[in-house]
Amino acid sequence: MATLNMLESINATLHAEMARDDRVMVFGEDVAVNGGVFRATEGLLDSFGADRVVDTPLAEGVIAGTAVGLAAAGMVPVPEIQFLGFSYQAFHQIAGQIARLRYRTRSRFEVPITIRSPFGGGVRTPELHSESLEAQYANIPGLKIVLPASAADAKGLLATAIRDPNPVLFLEPLRGYRMIKDDVPDGEHLVPFGQARTVCEGSDVVVIAWSFQVELARRAAVRLAEDGISVRVLDLRTLVPLDVAAIVEAVEACGRVVVVQEAPLTNGFASEIIATINDEAFYSLAAPVERVSGYDTPYPTGMLEDHFVPDVDRIVAAVRRAAEVEA
Amino acid sequence: MATLNMLESINATLHAEMARDDRVMVFGEDVAVNGGVFRATEGLLDSFGADRVVDTPLAEGVIAGTAVGLAAAGMVPVPEIQFLGFSYQAFHQIAGQIARLRYRTRSRFEVPITIRSPFGGGVRTPELHSESLEAQYANIPGLKIVLPASAADAKGLLATAIRDPNPVLFLEPLRGYRMIKDDVPDGEHLVPFGQARTVCEGSDVVVIAWSFQVELARRAAVRLAEDGISVRVLDLRTLVPLDVAAIVEAVEACGRVVVVQEAPLTNGFASEIIATINDEAFYSLAAPVERVSGYDTPYPTGMLEDHFVPDVDRIVAAVRRAAEVEA
Amino acid sequence: MFADMLGARLFSQRVFNLQRQGRAGTNAPVDGSEALVVGAAYGLDPTLDWVLPQYRELVGLERFGSDVLDRYVLYNIGHPDGGHIPEPTRVWPPQISLATQVPHAVGLAWGMKAKGEDGCVLVFLGDGSTSEGDFYEACNFAGVLDAPVIVVVVNNGWAISTPISVQTRAKNFAEKSHAFGIPGVTVDGTDALAVYEVIADARSRAVAGAGPTLVEAVTYRLGPHTTADDPTRYVPAAELDAAADPIEVMRAEAERRGFWTQAWEDEVLAEADARMERAVVAAESRPLDPTVLFDHVYDEPTPRLAAQRRRFTTDGQVG
Amino acid sequence: MFADMLGARLFSQRVFNLQRQGRAGTNAPVDGSEALVVGAAYGLDPTLDWVLPQYRELVGLERFGSDVLDRYVLYNIGHPDGGHIPEPTRVWPPQISLATQVPHAVGLAWGMKAKGEDGCVLVFLGDGSTSEGDFYEACNFAGVLDAPVIVVVVNNGWAISTPISVQTRAKNFAEKSHAFGIPGVTVDGTDALAVYEVIADARSRAVAGAGPTLVEAVTYRLGPHTTADDPTRYVPAAELDAAADPIEVMRAEAERRGFWTQAWEDEVLAEADARMERAVVAAESRPLDPTVLFDHVYDEPTPRLAAQRRRFTTDGQVG
Ligand SMILES: Cc1ncc(C[n+]2csc(CCOP(=O)(O)OP(=O)(O)O)c2C)c(N)n1
């Protein structure tokens, strides 16, 4: 058990997985010599050599596209897209090819690709470095979408992703890279996909979140506890597969729900959570589900960021609104 | 008043808009000499010449990207993406640039771009010709998303799109190109965005749909009327902007709702409809909202297509399920 | 080679006709490219090398195994198994999203090199497809990697209705190799032997570690783009008449060398016809359980997908 | 030109320092590219021509109007108005999504040609950015269109930590012009006059209807990639020491010709310093109403967006 921040946990896990399986290859822009712009891939080049840790030309499309061929050759590609906003340049390969190759070929070709990419706002990065795009990928069957919210999960989910024979989008909250610090189990630690994590128990309102928003929800729960509102926080961990059972269980237990996302409101993944609750737990709802979300604007410039991204105050207010509704 | 099919209506509208405003330019793959692979742009080259109707190289990214520059030069670009599945090659320009240019530049540059593209299944087209991708664009602020379901609307909405100073994704149901035929008003006919159309009145259940699914919903309503179930069909026409008022009004009137989409279930736009109802009309729901949808699989090959796309039977069954729930 | 060329054209025409009879979906005939596809196939080693086609070429890859044609027929009648060309055949199914196969080929070649495997990868794309960023990004990266890959541009003069003059101002498609710092060769795509030699040569360089080659094979599209196309709207008749037919070229050559007899050709065509008949019968009689719709999305269905499958089998509903 | 070069470096250093003081966000210094940016600017007509920069170049475009620097400062402190360079200044704001500006430039040039306007478009991109498909697709289309556009590749040797040897095997970046069938020129980017001549020349060709030119300007990145970068991890010290500093080159040249005096340079720097000070004060004192967050998404907010804005102003909530 060591206390690591998320970045250290990811780096250690990449080292461990590359040591475990020599088919694992890490490649992307500035991942080798420079160890990644956030140092997530630091030391991999020295440990595993230039054949397995490769700096690529500046072209996301071909980074994703060659991963398909590497997989067909029997490798386990772990490409990095330097910032999720630039996965747009690879969208035709990720959505059009990677997500569909197994289906198109009836499993003649497997696609054990894990695409790592940092995203998320609140830290004054330039344009297209901050956007939360998970919902834009969630309607694409064939992908799995994984978003760790703790250093321990970063290890357990990344190891599972790399060993998963299906394509995984592994989305890392850059705001949490150093801020999120917790105890990470030593040795083998695998967190299965599709199992949400109850961050804190509660019975009045459940706050459903993923990635960095889980940390905000936890802080909101602490503050609300002082006013006697008992808040359960559910970290989805993976959007695809989705832990419908855990959502239903939480809704049945609390009856009141707040969903938090940093993406724009319209058709963000919060919408799917609400639709899923409508399907599976409609009669357990004591109040409309509340959404705390980014707005329907492009991600704004630095001076406006803090007005765009959800914060603890907005979550607290939404929980109060949900709690106040007469059953 | 002339009876036209959707293709004829689109073609006539392109002629009319190019005649009205000489800043309008139509370009894309095979749109000029060949008049488009579906003949949607037939005759434009002869009428307006090679400077305004242009065959481009085979590259969707630069088709979308040059539209940005043409707009900045004062033109009104109406590029065609030959099939919506290939808009993936232009995703970085559409989602990353076109949708954001006005916001990034605080309106120094306007983006009066209308991207036309056919999509939708059921007609045995090759891979990536059939996919319904509207939900993948709906989480991208700055775009408007327009999906005509009648020949008359194809005219009224396309004319509005071309005159709109904002970027519009104009998505044409290729299954309906020739099948959908109705009376199209002569002369100037503009249909404003954000105003849903009540296709048929009804009081028991409202079926909310867009694009070709509106036609299926209408047929389902006819069949259900025979069993005394009164079905209202609401054609959203535009997903962004969304006619929330019309949705609320219909939900309040019927209390029971079915949403139909051809896209995969998870995080399709039906999810946003349900989330919107949760926000605005929660207490009017007498039953959970039903979704009739494609499945969470890639779009399948020809022999499986009819099992994937929603049909009248599935809509009828969903309406019955909604109607049967005890209030 | 000639036999395979004759077969290719016959297979292609048969698939075309299946569409006309409503028994197959939209498909693209090989007409005009027989020599370059077959010549290229003979320049490779089917036990070591991979081929990533666009879509027109699959009828000419019989040398890589009979599964290629059998699955291509399945593919065109819309059977999902058409996308699965079984082991050990080293051919990928058709690629509809143009030029996306070039990065795949480069990645595959990169992986083979990393694993120290012999062999190389050949990828076909059309003249029009060279305008896509994927072609450029992939060839450029291939150069940096010294990847054992042969990129064959099938320049048949047209991308649907778009002539090459609208695709690029480059002198020719081999010239594009300068952008990648790799060798570029233009070859007469109607001359199977010439193509064979160019590919065999590129292959030896590739397996020797000398890196990628860009090959432009010049031919002419003798038929419509696909079953859905009407080329009389845009193809100049004179140009079409002037175009060489690789089958006639090969026949003349064989005749000159004294190999060819009408009897031999008739026999080859009869065999090809019978072989195609078997493929069509097998394809059309292949069973299909609709629930396979839900298979192969992932190695194991997600719970949500499994639930959708259950509802589908019970009452055909979802939601 | 020398004055603008001195200004460019000073402005760039000042913006860099603002970040160090927590007053600005991540930004990329111009160090090493002063000569090529200023030389290029002088080769153009600010009243007729457009410049689409990547991000490093904006500090060197004073010739196009003082708004360029003023807005660049605003941009870097994170003020939304930083992206709005007002009329009539013909410069676009920084582009972060690399190479996406090249299609924009080609489209703008296409539109100017279609409208019969004089003038041309110059677009900057880095050596690393040439690996993106957008660069290729746009240059290729520009060739087909004979678009009046000048594509300037700023080859400063690095893309963050990635050297040009990892970007491409092409002999040089001008060579890539063969893929487009357009002229390609390599010029010493530390020699402002040489760059000026090459650009002026490309401009006359463009406005004369002779089409696009690809210009490679060779320089060396003398500083870190951005405020967030530590080049000592990857830049060979020897290489850095050997690199020419365009400011020194220019100073030596001016001195040789007898133009230069220390007093003159001191005065130029003092002016630049004062001018920058004004820009920073103006930027930092520029008011910002948070509700502008909701402006300029569309010409008119959608009802849903208007509702979000209302909630934001009342209780800062959404949903
Ligand atoms: C990315 C993409 N864009 C557009 C299309 C539509 N389309 C299908 S074939 C074709 C022309 C292809 O021309 P070429 O590459 O020369 O190959 P050919 O058909 O001539 O063999 C087009 C535009 C597509 N399939 N994929």
Ligand SMILES: Cc1ncc(C[n+]2csc(CCOP(=O)(O)OP(=O)(O)O)c2C)c(N)n1
């Ligand atoms: C599409 C895209 N991919 C990746 C990045 C991240 N990134 C920012 S600058 C940079 C290097 C750019 O190098 P180059 O094009 O040579 O320009 P330079 O910074 O050297 O001027 C990278 C990879 C980005 N901004 N956009």
Ligand SMILES: [Mg+2]
């Ligand atoms: Mg072709």
Ligand SMILES: [Mg+2]
């Ligand atoms: Mg550089």
